[in-house]
Amino acid sequence: QVQLVESGGGVVQPGRSLRLSCAASGFSFRTYTMHWVRQAPGKGLEWVAVISSDGSSKFFADSVKGRFTISRDNSKNTMYLQMNSLKLDDTAVYYCARESIPYGSDAVFDYWGQGTLVTVSS
Amino acid sequence: DIVMTQSPDSLAVSLGERATINCKSSQSVFFTSNNKNYLAWYQQKPGQPPKLLIFGSSIRESGVPDRFSGSGSGTDFTLTISSLQAEDVAVYYCQQYYSTPYTFGQGTKLEIK
Numbered sequence: 001q002v003q004l005v006e007s008g009g010g011v012v013q014p015g016r017s018l019r020l021s022c023a024a025s026g027f028s029f030r031t032y033t034m035h036w037v038r039q040a041p042g043k044g045l046e047w048v049a050v051i052s053s054d055g056s057s058k059f060f061a062d063s064v065k066g067r068f069t070i071s072r073d074n075s076k077n078t079m080y081l082q083m084n085s086l087k088l089d090d091t092a093v094y095y096c097a098r099e100s101i102p103y104g105s106d107a108v109f110d111y112w113g114q115g116t117l118v119t120v121s122s
Numbered sequence: 123d124i125v126m127t128q129s130p131d132s133l134a135v136s137l138g139e140r141a142t143i144n145c146k147s148s149q150s151v152f153f154t155s156n157n158k159n160y161l162a163w164y165q166q167k168p169g170q171p172p173k174l175l176i177f178g179s180s181i182r183e184s185g186v187p188d189r190f191s192g193s194g195s196g197t198d199f200t201l202t203i204s205s206l207q208a209e210d211v212a213v214y215y216c217q218q219y220y221s222t223p224y225t226f227g228q229g230t231k232l233e234i235k
Contacts, residue, residue: 035224045164045172045215047224059222062123095171107219108162110183112171 002026002111004096009116012086020081020116022096030074031102036081038092053103086120093117124148124218128227134235141203143230145216150196160220163192163201167212208234
């Protein structure tokens with residue numbers, strides 16, 4: 001069965017960095033575009049970033065552009081989110097999510113991980 | 123950016139009754155070349171990740187009960203639960219995937235009256 005497991009969250013001071021991982025299993029990871037979506041405590045969903053199946057195409061929300069990078073290692077079935085210059089507003093549960101169609105271009109998310117909490121606090 | 127606005131923010135419906143949630147986009151999410159609306163609906167229960175219910179405005183995801191239906195085109199969309207069950211208590215989000223940044227509505231909290 002499809003599984004997405006995020007890790008790497010924790011408490012970090014403003015201005016510091018953190019790297020999140022999303023380990024995938026149960027499907028052909030290298031054929032799917034993958035996304036990060038976050039949710040601040042008690043708030044709604046905010047799309048963060050996307051990476052194409054081969055890693056060649058990446059897009060970011062304006063709120064994280066220039067601070068966050070997204071990457072993947074298809075040999076390890078893992079996606080990453082490198083978060084630099086963290087701000088208080090980056091505090092959220094970070095979910096990785098899979099697009100519903102392999103090699104597709106429709107950002108419909110059919111599988112989500114359970115999320116990892118990032119808390120930015122001094 | 124395309125702004126997604128849901129109404130109402132919260133909704134209380136009796137068991138067995140119909141629940142209707144609206145979603146409006148600030149610009150059309152209908153792509154004329156393929157006749158598709160790039161609009162999805164998700165359900166999120168407390169402590170859980172979102173679950174995909176509907177995509178393409180009206181296509182039910184596999185395994186989703188048929189009491190859930192989606193409709194609408196262009197800028198105005200509706201999620202309908204035909205007969206509310208206790209397990210449907212959740213927050214519901216619409217999402218456009220027409221263009222980046224992909225954006226969600228603010229959410230509608232559905233409760234039992």
